[in-house]
Amino acid sequence: MSIRERMSGNEAVAYAIKQIxxxxxxxxxxxxxxxxxxxxxxxxANGEIDTEFIPVESEHSSMSATMGASAAGxxxxxxxxxxxxxxxxxxxxxxxxxxxxLVLALVNRALTGPININCDHSDSMGARDAGWIQIYAExxxxxxxxFIQSFRISEHPDVMLPFMACQDGFITSHAVxxxxxxxxxxxKAFVGEYNPENYLLNADMPMAVGPYxxxxxxxxxxxxxxxxxxxxxxxxxxxxxxxxxISGRKYGFFEEYRLDDAEIAIVIMGSAAGTTKDAIDALRAxxxxxxxxxxxxxxxxxxxxxxxxxxNVKAVAVxxxxxxxxxxxGPVGSEVKAAMFDAxxxxxxxxxxxxxxxxxxxxxxxxxxxxxxMKIADGSMEPENFKYVGLRK
Amino acid sequence: xxxxxxIRWHGRGGQGAKTAAxxxxxxxxxxxxxxxxxxxYGPERMGAPITAYNRIGSEPIRVHSNIYNPDYVVVVDxxxxxxxxxxxxxxxxxxxxxxxxxxxxxxxxxxxxxEGGVYIIDARKVSMATLGKYFPNxxxxxxxxKVSGIMDEKVFLSQMEESYxxxxxxxxxxxxxNMNALRMALSEVK
Numbered sequence: 001m002s003i004r005e006r007m008s009g010n011e012a013v014a015y016a017i018k019q020i021x022x023x024x025x026x027x028x029x030x031x032x033x034x035x036x037x038x039x040x041x042x043x044x045a046n047g048e049i050d051t052e053f054i055p056v057e058s059e060h061s062s063m064s065a066t067m068g069a070s071a072a073g074x075x076x077x078x079x080x081x082x083x084x085x086x087x088x089x090x091x092x093x094x095x096x097x098x099x100x101x102l103v104l105a106l107v108n109r110a111l112t113g114p115i116n117i118n119c120d121h122s123d124s125m126g127a128r129d130a131g132w133i134q135i136y137a138e139x140x141x142x143x144x145x146x147f148i149q150s151f152r153i154s155e156h157p158d159v160m161l162p163f164m165a166c167q168d169g170f171i172t173s174h175a176v177x178x179x180x181x182x183x184x185x186x187x188k189a190f191v192g193e194y195n196p197e198n199y200l201l202n203a204d205m206p207m208a209v210g211p212y213x214x215x216x217x218x219x220x221x222x223x224x225x226x227x228x229x230x231x232x233x234x235x236x237x238x239x240x241x242x243x244x245x246i247s248g249r250k251y252g253f254f255e256e257y258r259l260d261d262a263e264i265a266i267v268i269m270g271s272a273a274g275t276t277k278d279a280i281d282a283l284r285a286x287x288x289x290x291x292x293x294x295x296x297x298x299x300x301x302x303x304x305x306x307x308x309x310x311x312n313v314k315a316v317a318v319x320x321x322x323x324x325x326x327x328x329x330g331p332v333g334s335e336v337k338a339a340m341f342d343a344x345x346x347x348x349x350x351x352x353x354x355x356x357x358x359x360x361x362x363x364x365x366x367x368x369x370x371x372x373x374m375k376i377a378d379g380s381m382e383p384e385n386f387k388y389v390g391l392r393k
Numbered sequence: 394x395x396x397x398x399x400i401r402w403h404g405r406g407g408q409g410a411k412t413a414a415x416x417x418x419x420x421x422x423x424x425x426x427x428x429x430x431x432x433x434y435g436p437e438r439m440g441a442p443i444t445a446y447n448r449i450g451s452e453p454i455r456v457h458s459n460i461y462n463p464d465y466v467v468v469v470d471x472x473x474x475x476x477x478x479x480x481x482x483x484x485x486x487x488x489x490x491x492x493x494x495x496x497x498x499x500x501x502x503x504x505x506x507x508e509g510g511v512y513i514i515d516a517r518k519v520s521m522a523t524l525g526k527y528f529p530n531x532x533x534x535x536x537x538x539k540v541s542g543i544m545d546e547k548v549f550l551s552q553m554e555e556s557y558x559x560x561x562x563x564x565x566x567x568x569x570x571n572m573n574a575l576r577m578a579l580s581e582v583k
Contacts, residue, residue, distance in 0.1 A: 006422040032434070118434065139457070171457050175431035176418045178453075274455030358434075362458040 026065035073199030096131025118358020262291025279366035303339030397450030404469035409530035
C-alpha cells in the first residue's frame with residue numbers, strides 16, 4: 001500500500017533521496033532548490049541516512065565534487081537552480097563526456113538579467129545541448145517519481161549519462177500538495193545497488209577519467225554520447241514500465257491528455273500542464289475538441305513519437321517557458337516543429353512564450369491560446385510566430 | 394460534484410500568513426481532502442505585504458496558478474486595507490475575515506464596496522490572552538475554518554491538537570495555549 005502524504009516538491013525530492021540513501025551529496029545553496037540539501041543534511045544529522053554530505057563554496061565545486069565521487073565509483077548527486085546551474089556550465093559537458101551517471105535535482109528558475117528568483121526554464125534549456133538526460137515534472141508527485149527512476153536510467157550500462165530531474169521553482173517546489181509515497185523497502189529494491197563496471201578506486205583495473213582527446217578521437221566521443229542518448233529512450237520506457245508495477249503510475253516520453261480525437265492541441269512542459277488540463281475540460285464541456293501533449297522527456301528528444309501523436313490535429317501551439325533569442329522561436333517550439341517536418345506532418349503550428357520569470361500562467365491563459373488555435377484551425381486567422389501569453393498590455 | 398474552495402491570505406512578512414496557509418492545508422489533508430497550500434514568492438522581507446493561497450476540497454487539484462477569484466480572503470494585518478485591494482476578485486457568495494480591533498461598521502467602508510460576508514476577529518486579543526505573545530496565525534486559522542465551514546469544528550480541534558503535539562514535541566508547554574487560542578477564536582470571530 002502506498003503512503004498518503006502531503007508535501008512540497010522540494011520535500012518530495014528530499015524524501016526520495018532519503019529513501020535511496022546515495023553515497024555522496026556535495027551542494028551549495030541557491031533559491032529555490034536550497035531546501036533539498038538542507039533537508040538531506042538534516043536526515044544525515046539525525047542518523048537516518050549515511051550519505052556523505054560535502055558543503056562546498058560554489059556550484060562549480062559542487063558539480064566537480066559530484067563528478068569526482070561518481071568517477072570514484074559512488075552514487076552521487078547534487079541540487080541547484082538558475083545561476084547555480086550556469087556556474088556549473090563547463091562541468092556539465094565534462095560530466096556527460098566522462099559518462100558519469102550522476103543525478104542533479106534541478107529546481108527551474110529564471111537566469112539573471114534582470115535578477116529574478118521565480119520559475120522559467122531558461123536554466124535547463126540553456127543546458128539542453130550539454131549531453132544530459134532531462135526529465136520534467138508537472139507536480140510534486142512526478143518530481144518524486146522521476147527522481148526514483150533517475151539513477152536506474154542514468155546508471156544503465158547502455159546509457160551512463162548524467163541526469164537532470166527538473167521541477168518548476170516555487171510553483172511545485174514550494175507548494176504543499178497531496179502525494180502518494182512508495183514504501184522505502186520497495187524504493188530500495190527498485191533502485192538497487194550501484195555496481196559500476198569501471199571506477200577510479202578499482203586498483204585492479206586502473207583507468208583515466210577526463211583525459212585530453214585529440215582531433216582524431218574527440219568526434220568519436222561525441223558520437224558515442226549520441227548513441228548513449230539514443231539508447232536512453234528504450235531504457236527510460238523500460239524503467240517506467242517497471243516503476244508502474246510498484247507505483248501503479250504510468251510514465252512515458254510524454255503524456256497525452258484528451259489528445260486522441262483533439263482538433264487543437266497545446267504542447268507544454270512542467271506545472272503549466274495541469275492548468276492546461278483544467279482549461280481543456282472546460283472547453284470540452286462546450287464541445288470544443290482541445291487536447292494536450294505534455295513533454296516529460298526533453299533529452300533524449302522523442303521527436304518521432306511527438307510528431308506521430310500530433311499528426312491528426314488541425315492546429316498546435318507549442319508553449320515555451322524560455323527564450324532562445326533566435327528570433328524564430330523557442331527551444332521546445334523549434335524542436336517540435338522540426339520533428340513534425342521530418343515526419344512529414346503538415347499541421348499548422350505556432351510557438352508561444354509564457355511564464356517567463358514566473359509570470360503566472362492561468363486557466364484563462366491556456367483558454368486564450370486555444371481560442372487562437374480554433375481560429376487558425378478554421379482558417380480565419382493566420383498562424384503568427386511567435387506570440388506571448390500573459391504579456392502586459 | 395462540489396467545487397473546491399479557494400482561499401487567499403494577505404499578511405505581512407514575518408506574521409505567519411504562509412505558515413497559516415500551510416497549516417490549513419495540513420489540517421484539511423488530515424481529514425482526507427485534496428489540498429494545495431503555497432505562497433506567492435518575490436523579494437520578501439519582514440513587514441512587506443505577502444500573499445499565500447489554499448485550494449481545498451474533494452477534487453484532485455491540477456491547476457498551478459495563483460488565485461484571482463477566491464471564495465474567501467483572510468487579512469492577517471488590517472493596515473493592509475489601505476495599500477492592498479484585498480477584496481479584488483473575491484466572490485460575493487464568499488466572505489472576508491479580518492484581524493482588527495475595529496467594529497464591522499468601521500471596517501466595511503474600507504472594503505471597496507464588497508457585498509459578501511464580512512467577519513472580524515481581534516487576533517491580538519486572543520493571542521495575548523492565550524499565549525501571552527502576539528502570534529496571529531492560530532486565531533486566523535480557526536477563524537477561516539469557522540467562516541468557511543470547511544470542516545467540522547470538533548474534527549478541526551482534534552486534528553490541530555495532533556498536529557501541535559507533533560510540531561511542538563520539544564515544547565509541549567505551548568500546546569495548551571495554542572489550543573486555547575483556536576477555541577477562543579472559534580467563539581470570538583463574528
